[in-house]
Amino acid sequence: MKKQKVLIDGNRLSRTLEEFADFGRTENNGVTRLALSEEDRKVRDYFCSCCKELGMTIQVDDMGNIYATLAGREKIPPIVMGSHMDTVKKGGRFDGILGVAAGLEVVRTLVENNIQPKIPIMIVNFTNEEGARFEPSMMSSGVLSGKFEKSLMLQKTDNEGTSFENALHAIGYAGDESARLKEATAFLELHIEQGPILERESLTVGVVECVLGMVCYEIEVTGESDHAGTTPMDMRKDAFFTANSLILDARQKLAGLHDELVFTMGRVNVFPNIHTVIPNKVVFSLEARHKDANVIKQVEEIIAGLATTKGIDGCTVQVKKLWDRNTVWFDESICDLLEQSTLSLGLPYKRMVSGAGHDAQFIASYIPTAMIFVPSVNGKSHCEEELTTWEDCEKGANILLETVLTMQST
Ligand SMILES: [Zn+2]
Structure with missing residues (x-):
């Protein structure tokens, strides 16, 4: 028994x-x-x-x-x-x-x-x-x-x-x-x-x-500040619009990588953050977590490639790795x-x-x-x-x- x-x-x-x-x-x-x-x-x-x-x-x-x-x-x-x-x-x-x-x-x-x-x-x-x-x-x-x-x-x-x-x-x-x-x-x-x-x-x-292992990056987009009323749309270097293109691009590519991958852009700062001024700088974070080191490596390749995204509009893009953990x-x-x-x-x-x-x-x-x-x-x-x-x-x-x-x- x-x-x-x-x-x-x-x-x-x-x-x-x-x-x-x-x-x-x-x-x-x-x-x-x-x-x-x-x-x-x-x-x-x-x-x-x-x-x-x-x-x-x-x-x-x-x-x-x-x-x-x-x-x-x-x-x-x-x-x-x-x-x-x-x-x-x-x-x-x-x-x-x-x-x-x-x-x-x-x-x-x-x-x-x-x-x-x-x-x-x-x-x-x-x-x-x-x-x-x-x-x-x-x-x-x-x-x-x-x-x-x-x-x-x-x-x-x-x-x-x-x-x-x-x-x-x-x-x-x-x-x-x-x-x-x-x-x-x-x-x-x-x-x-x-x-x-x-x-x-x-x-x-x-x-x-x-x-889960993770990586955390900071992405900085630099454009030029000009008057929001007097500058024609095709003459702008709007850092925020560029950041928007990068975010969309990153989201699309990361979403297709692996169904268990989680990623977050949790912190965004826009400068000078005034409604009459074209933003000259945007800094945002991008962190991603996955158990497989190979997937994380692919994430890092995608992030490194962000600077070649379409719609950069004359802005510069800098990618900085803040930290990672296995x-x-x-x-x-x-x-x-x-x-x-x-x-x-x-x-x-x-x-x-x-x-x-x-x-x-x-x-x-x-x-x-x-x-x-x-x-x-x-x-x-x-x-x-x-x-x-x-x-x-x-x-x-x-x-x-x-x-x-x-x-x-x-
Ligand atoms: Zn606890």
């Missing part, structure tokens, strides 16, 4: 998520809990007290990352679950915190079922994932992975001029470098999708294979494990990519890592309407539990 599966308590998980949302809950049932704020201190204290109740030990490193560990029967690097507890201003109740609360629920389930794991279980909270108060985002996982330099990050300031270092000390979470996460059997990050794909396809789970592929065998857990729970799922950045993409550089997505209602995130149903939160946590249990027995 097949053994009854151990499952998490969905009601307890939803209660916990609501308790966490009380730290910074907004009028419209969202959350404002900026990194290292008073709300962040309170939610950290509460999280630590929940973990201590379960007999877990707490460690805090020099970036304020919190690690709660449930001892294992053997001295093996832990299985780590978690995400971040900070939010953007007027963010939601699920982004980040779901991964932490679900980790807590998994440990609660183990403890209440008297399961002492062979491999230690750790829950992590990464400091300042959002970068909403101190840029850049994913700051502390970035320091752990060597992507960012600690001394530079400590000096970052918020709008009021408070440094990250001072804010970290002020809330009492400046720990020791020796506590940093160095090795682990696996890192599993459960997160809301923050997009509309799972919902559109009536799926419950996304097994995330990678975080696709981060998650660990194959961890993805397979998460997929098996999903299948064994009978949940509809697909393999997918993440268009957004997550702590997992940095941790993946030195620990076998993968992510699980659960659906975002209407795809909304980073806003107060952000919603993931309690049922989907519960399912996501059960995948974590199932995966942790499977890893214990192999």
Whole structure:
């Protein structure tokens, strides 16, 4: 006879998520809990007290990352679950915190079922994932992975001029470098999708294979300013009309490249931006994301070719690459494990990519890592309407539990 599966308590998980949302809950049932704020201190204290109740030990490193560990029967690097507890201003109740609360629920389930794991279980909270108060985002996982330099990050300031270092000390979470996460059997990050794909396809789970690589360019068009009333149309060097031709051309070519390519021209500045003056300069951004480096290469060729677009009208076009980042592929065998857990729970799922950045993409550089997505209602995130149903939160946590249990027995 097949053994009854151990499952998490969905009601307890939803209660916990609501308790966490009380730290910074907004009028419209969202959350404002900026990194290292008073709300962040309170939610950290509460999280630590929940973990201590379960007999877990707490460690805090020099970036304020919190690690709660449930001892294992053997001295093996832990299985780590978690995400971040900070939010953007007027963010939601699920982004980040779901991964932490679900980790807590998994440990609660183990403890209440008297399961002492062979491999230690750790829950992590990464400091300042959002970068909403101190840029850049994913700051502390970035320091752990060597992507960012600690001394530079400590000096970052918020709008009021408070440094990250001072804010970290002020809330009492400046720990020791020796506590940093160095090795682990696996890192599993459960997160809301923050997009509309799972919902559109009536799926419950996304097994995330990678975080998309991207390129970001700035395109500058230079023309000439003249009087808007006295200059005949065929004598103008209108930078805005030229930019318009470039944008149309780029849109057409990029759209034909690959159906999964996403691209955005999110920032446009027109100079001098006066209605009686022909624009002499337009600067706009063009960023594109795709998992396949070859597709990104083709994107770059298209961008480089923009200067030869028809309709330049005597203007000059300069293309400048601002930055790029490669696709981060998650660990194959961890993805397979998460997929098996999903299948064994009978949940509809697909393999997918993440268009957004997550702590997992940095941790993946030195620990076998993968992510699980659960659906975002209407795809909304980073806003107060952000919603993931309690049922989907519960399912996501059960995948974590199932995966942790499977890893214990192999
Ligand atoms: Zn997040």
